[in-house]
Every structure is written in C-alpha cells, then in structure tokens.
Amino acid sequence: MGSFVPTTPSERQQMLKTIGVGSVEELFRDVPQEMRIDGYLDPERDANFAAFLAASVHSDPEFQYSAYFMAFRYCYSALSSVNNQSAAAAAARVSAGVNDNLKFDMAAYNSFFNSRKSTAATNLADAANDTYLKVSGDESGVASYGEVCDLLVNWHIQTVVLPSITVEESPFDPYDETQVDLSGIVNAR
DSSP: OOOOSSOOOHHHHHHHHHOSSSSSHTTTTTSSSSGGGBOOHHHHHEEEEHHHHOOOOOOHHHHHHHHHHHHHHHHHHHHHHHHHHHHHHHHHHHHSSSSSSHHHHHHHHHHHHHOOOHHHHHHHHEEEEHHHHTTTTTTGGGGHHHHHHHHHOOOOOOIIIIIHHHOOOOOOOOOOTTTTTOOOOOOOO
8 A cells, every 4th residue: 555645746646647637736726816825825724725615515415514514623623722612612502503413423523533532642643743744845734724714714704794795875866965964065955
C-alpha cells in the first residue's frame, strides 16, 4: 500500500487523473479569489472549504448533509477553542432545533471521539500534524482548521443572510414633505 499523500509529481498526476481533474488548482476553483491569501491557496483551509462547497451542492442529499455536518463541527471546534461555555450553549441551541437523526449522528460522533480521547496522544498528533502542514507550505498549520470557520461564516453571510435582507425603496419625490424638509425654501410649493 502506497502513501496516502501524493508527494511526487507522478503520484500527484495519478491522484488528479483518478479524481478527474487536470491540476491541483482545479480542486480549488470554487474558492473565491478574495478568500485566498495573496491570491494563493492556503492548502488545508481552502481544501476543507472547497470540500464543503462541492458537497453542499452535490445532487446526493447525503453529500449535502455531510457538508453541513462538517461545517458545524469546524465552527463548533473553533468556538470551543475560544469559549467552551459559548460552544456548549450554541450546540444546545442547534440540538433543540434538529431532528432525531441528526441528534443521533451528533451524539455518535461525540461518543466515538470522546471514548478514544487521550490528551497526550492528542497533543502529540496535533504537534506532528502542525509540523507536517507547515513543512508542506501551510503557514497556519493546524490553525487552518479554525480558519475554515471564517470562510464558512463569510460564505453564509454572503449567500444566505445578505440576500434575505430586502429593503424596499420608495421613489424619491422632492416635493413630498415626508421625504424632504421644504421649510425655509422660498417658492417650494
């Protein structure tokens, strides 16, 4: 069994051919240019965001479900790294509004990882992964996992929140006293 990380040019080409794209850049075509660092991709962060974008519009509902489940996990993790109480409160609000299948999946996910949790092993794995990511050119290292949350929140604001805000503009009438204060203007009527 070979390496799961393609490190040689021929391994990269084989991986790209297998998944049906011509270049690594093609993998990130859905990541907006303004979300890239100096026009370049942050490999880990952008790969995770591109995975969300691709899965969220996939025709298979299980892919869509997986995209949003992953998005929740990334954002929950980012929030709990800053404030555990806020993360727990957010998770409780989410749990209160979801169906039993999602509650089951969330509980199973937490149970799986909590039953295997080892602080020493986690610290060692995080340090090794951080070093690997940085050596591979990702300056953020494991912090990139939290950075994907920034992209997810910005994406949500741009695609969901802002389009839902509608402001009805009434036509401007310079002689309408409710729109313009005409006092002090000679011959305004």
